[in-house]
Amino acid sequence: GFDIGKLRANTGLVTLDSGYGNTAAYKSAITYLDGEQGILRYRGYPIEQLAERSSFLEVAYTLINGDLPKVDELADFKNEITQHTLLHEDVKRFFDGFPRDAHPMAMLSSVVSALSTFYQDSHNPFDEEQRHLSTIRLLAKLPTIAAYAYKKSIGHPFVYPRNDLGYVENFLRMTFSVPAQEYELDPVVVSALDKLLILHADHEQNCSTSTVRLVGSSQANMFASISAGISALWGPLHGGANQSVLEMLEGIQANGGDVDSFIRKVKNKEDGVRLMGFGHRVYKSFDPRAKIIKAAAHDVLSALGKSDELLDIALKLEEHALSDEYFVSRNLYPNVDFYTGLIYRAMGFPTEMFTVLFALGRLPGWIAQWHEMIKEPGSRIGRPRQIYTGEVLRDFVPVEGR
Numbered sequence: 001g002f003d004i005g006k007l008r009a010n011t012g013l014v015t016l017d018s019g020y021g022n023t024a025a026y027k028s029a030i031t032y033l034d035g036e037q038g039i040l041r042y043r044g045y046p047i048e049q050l051a052e053r054s055s056f057l058e059v060a061y062t063l064i065n066g067d068l069p070k071v072d073e074l075a076d077f078k079n080e081i082t083q084h085t086l087l088h089e090d091v092k093r094f095f096d097g098f099p100r101d102a103h104p105m106a107m108l109s110s111v112v113s114a115l116s117t118f119y120q121d122s123h124n125p126f127d128e129e130q131r132h133l134s135t136i137r138l139l140a141k142l143p144t145i146a147a148y149a150y151k152k153s154i155g156h157p158f159v160y161p162r163n164d165l166g167y168v169e170n171f172l173r174m175t176f177s178v179p180a181q182e183y184e185l186d187p188v189v190v191s192a193l194d195k196l197l198i199l200h201a202d203h204e205q206n207c208s209t210s211t212v213r214l215v216g217s218s219q220a221n222m223f224a225s226i227s228a229g230i231s232a233l234w235g236p237l238h239g240g241a242n243q244s245v246l247e248m249l250e251g252i253q254a255n256g257g258d259v260d261s262f263i264r265k266v267k268n269k270e271d272g273v274r275l276m277g278f279g280h281r282v283y284k285s286f287d288p289r290a291k292i293i294k295a296a297a298h299d300v301l302s303a304l305g306k307s308d309e310l311l312d313i314a315l316k317l318e319e320h321a322l323s324d325e326y327f328v329s330r331n332l333y334p335n336v337d338f339y340t341g342l343i344y345r346a347m348g349f350p351t352e353m354f355t356v357l358f359a360l361g362r363l364p365g366w367i368a369q370w371h372e373m374i375k376e377p378g379s380r381i382g383r384p385r386q387i388y389t390g391e392v393l394r395d396f397v398p399v400e401g402r
């Protein structure tokens, strides 16, 4: 006899927590987030101070190593990264194989995964020296891969990295220079992009970071784990929201700038339309990153002498939503993605590259969390449970008899 009671009992006590709203999967000393008060700190340092006074590579070092670097530590870190920016020539052939209209996030994730075929020394995650090397390689090469993905999409030749340039300058040049015309680096653009990368650098157990940790918990190498994180970031409910926000703003513009009817659609949940760039699982007040980015959007657009009708639409949407019962009662405020797209657009990036820029920023966070996971004593493979809802037991029937 079959005992359903026994089958149920074997599962033990299992909690069902849809979307992990209340389940902590890890202990972490990297990022502190208070969603009620809108506080975000990396390794204890407030995001506002880091955005104002630090640099992206300094923040990357801090996230990964735990403390702000001393002068020589930062110099060594930058120097090492600079020396690894080139991609193996064979990596270029991957881009030949992708269709020209391939989404750059797909290229990014594929090529990062492929790095583990070039660096097979990375396959043992318990080798500290190799972990360090994989860290440097990833930080150094992701901007090159991102720039190549862009060049592929517009049919331009790849621009090789230049070691005398800083991290952000190098990326901008590889993206926007063409052989006939060297890209002119604008300090306003460089500093704004550096700031945006800092603001994206970590955000505790978001979907992509949890993915990196889950894949890494099987002891898969860092390249494989981060490639999975890039795929998780791609979706419109996560990093892909920055692309969706801009598409939403363009849609409203094409509709004559009618903000009211768009808000009405959102409130009526027509065709599942959401106000993209609004709402957050953890923040129930203003996203502290969105505050800084909103100010930066104004600064960058005015410094570049660009007015953007889409910025006006965004401001109207925000104003409308912040005083509307639907959004207020659900604690829906602008998140990090609401204003970033406008800045990226003013810098000259096409919409499809927006999530790639998010990935460049989030990389140090993924790496730091992967290291923390691997080094945690007694760390176990990630393996959620389930509540089984299917048939309990059935007899097999051969195909002729069905």
Ligand code: ACO
Residues within 6 Å of the ligand: 019, 236, 237, 238, 239, 241, 266, 273, 274, 275, 276, 277, 278, 279, 280, 281, 282, 330, 332, 335, 336, 337
């Ligand atoms: N527009 C309209 N309504 C919304 C929005 C939105 N942007 N976000 C949430 N809601 C509503 C939901 O419909 C739901 O309403 P209900 O109670 O009447 O059913 C309620 O608010 C709660 O929403 P959930 O989907 O349960 O919230 P959850 O925490 O699961 O989702 C998320 C968070 C995915 C960010 C959501 O707010 C969203 O889809 N936002 C738009 C996409 C976006 O901007 N994503 C970027 C997030 S930040 C990042 O990844 C960097």
